[in-house]
Amino acid sequence: MSDIFPGLDQESDEPRPGPSRTARWVALAAYSLALVLVGVLCTLAFSGSDDQTSEDPGASSTGPASSTSTVPLSFGAKDETVASVMVPADATGPALLHFDLTTEGVPTSTVHAIMISGRVECRSGEATVEMHASGKVSTNVFVSRGGSISGQALTVETGESMECDLLASAPFAESSDGELTSLPLRATLEADRGNGAHVPALHRLEDATLFTPGTKKTILSRRVDDPSSLDQMSSTVRLTSCTVVGGSRDGDGANKCREGMTGKESSTARVQVIARWLDEDGEIASTTTYWDETLAIDYSTHHVPWNLRQTGMADLVPEDAAGVVLTVQVESVAGTPFVVHADGTDSVITTGT
Numbered sequence: 297m298s299d300i301f302p303g304l305d306q307e308s309d310e311p312r313p314g315p316s317r318t319a320r321w322v323a324l325a326a327y328s329l330a331l332v333l334v335g336v337l338c339t340l341a342f343s344g345s346d347d348q349t350s351e352d353p354g355a356s357s358t359g360p361a362s363s364t365s366t367v368p369l370s371f372g373a374k375d376e377t378v379a380s381v382m383v384p385a386d387a388t389g390p391a392l393l394h395f396d397l398t399t400e401g402v403p404t405s406t407v408h409a410i411m412i413s414g415r416v417e418c419r420s421g422e423a424t425v426e427m428h429a430s431g432k433v434s435t436n437v438f439v440s441r442g443g444s445i446s447g448q449a450l451t452v453e454t455g456e457s458m459e460c461d462l463l464a465s466a467p468f469a470e471s472s473d474g475e476l477t478s479l480p481l482r483a484t485l486e487a488d489r490g491n492g493a494h495v496p497a498l499h500r501l502e503d504a505t506l507f508t509p510g511t512k513k514t515i516l517s518r519r520v521d522d523p524s525s526l527d528q529m530s531s532t533v534r535l536t537s538c539t540v541v542g543g544s545r546d547g548d549g550a551n552k553c554r555e556g557m558t559g560k561e562s563s564t565a566r567v568q569v570i571a572r573w574l575d576e577d578g579e580i581a582s583t584t585t586y587w588d589e590t591l592a593i594d595y596s597t598h599h600v601p602w603n604l605r606q607t608g609m610a611d612l613v614p615e616d617a618a619g620v621v622l623t624v625q626v627e628s629v630a631g632t633p634f635v636v637h638a639d640g641t642d643s644v645i646t647t648g649t
Contacts, residue, residue: 362486363462368478369399369412371469377461378483383418385457390428390495391418392488392644393449394530394605395462400480401442408439409596410469415640416449416485418460426452428496432640433532433601439479446603448530450496450644460485492527492646497624501638504545506538506552507565507628515636516624516643523620525647526609529569529586531624533602534637537563537593544635552635563593563634566627567602571612574619584612593634601640 363379370376383391397414413434418425428450437443451458462485488494499517507513515533520526536544538553539560545551569587572580586606593600613620624643626636 361489362484364482364484366480366482369464369466369481370478371410371466371476374465374467375415375417375463376465378464378481379462379485381460381485381487383451383458383460383487385455389493390453391451391458391460392494392530392646393431393451393460394446394486394488395431395449396444396446396482396484397462397464398444398482399437399442400482401438401440402476402479404440404476409436410439410466410479411436411599412443412445412479412481413465413467414445414447415463416447416460417463418449418451418458420454420456420458425454425458428452429642429644430640431532433534433603434640435599435601436597438596439476442479445601447532447601447640448603448605448642448644450494450642460487488646490527490646492648494644494646497622497643497645501636501641503549504536504552504635504637504639506544506633506635507626508557508633509628509630512625512627514623514625515641517621518643518645519619519621520645520647521619522647523573523613523617524610526613526620526645527648528605528607528646529609529622529643530605530646531569531603531643532641533567533624533626534640535563535565535593535600535602535626536635536637537595537598537600538633538635539563539593539595539598543598546637546639553633557633559632560595561631562595563632564590564629565593565602565634566590566629567604568625568627569604569606570623570625572621572623573614573617574621575616576618578619581617582614586612590629592631 363381365379367378393416415430415432431447431449433445433447435445462483497516497518501515538557541551541553544553567589571584573582575581
């Protein structure tokens with residue numbers, strides 16, 4: 297390898313004509329300075345290039361599509377915003393949002409339970425967005441144990457960007473142990489990022505409906521004409537046991553539970569998600585049970601929001617199916633009667649992702 301500056305580190309035995317030592321050092325300094333300047337210019341050029349390529353023209357400056365936060369849920373709170381997300385204007389069709397609310401257990405000297413509830417509200421500018429489903433859910437949790445609830449919400453199609461808030465409440469809670477006035481709450485709200493079309497169940501309950509032991513009813517259903525396009529189904533069933541009369545109604549309607557049927561025995565409910573596959577003539581050719589679950593609604597819990605998010609539904613579609621009717625069925629198996637609320641009981645079917 298040849299030296300970059302030959303002769304500088306070597307001395308000849310014989311004197312030879314050439315520049316003086318001073319001149320040589322001046323030349324060396326000038327050459328080094330030139331190299332430094334070239335290096336600086338190259339660095340700036342590459343830096344400018346990196347800055348341009350790192351910019352994401354599709355990046356959104358309006359906010360995240362998912363949000364998780366931990367906040368104190370005050371006793372007596374009503375519709376406190378605990379998480380928010382942005383839904384961009386270029387989203388196609390109605391927007392589907394999933395949420396979770398989890399309270400951590402806090403030690404108490406006495407047994408103490410409170411009701412927590414959640415729902416989603418969206419707005420575009422100053423206008424409130426209409427909802428196919430607000431995701432209204434509620435349950436009672438023991439302060440010392442904590443608990444969680446989940447749900448989904450579906451907006452109407454707007455063609456505009458929206459801001460959606462997850463609202464949490466603890467409306468009937470009172471101070472515990474003289475000092476405890478809130479519970480730590482972890483809240484997650486996420487807008488579905490898929491490209492599919494979201495549609496609500498068409499057949500739904502019109503009012504809170506009483507289920508006595510032996511009663512079995514279809515509470516949600518939707519026909520899909522192209523079963524191969526099925527992707528996922530998100531369902532929520534709001535149940536209230538008749539352990540007491542109160543809370544067994546929707547809105548200002550009458551309570552469905554009556555004094556003669558109340559008791560401390562748990563209610564046992566069975567929830568099934570069933571697909572009825574149709575042939576070319578629209579007749580039922582076969583059925584598939586996607587989900588079958590039995591759950592108890594005990595005296596202390598009273599309210600149970602059953603929630604299920606199913607994915608990969610196309611995997612069970614028969615090759616010859618020309619259509620499908622997806623249904624959610626509820627049965628009262630044993631124990632104290634219970635009510636299924638129309639308000640907050642819904643399904644959202646996603647196709648074509």
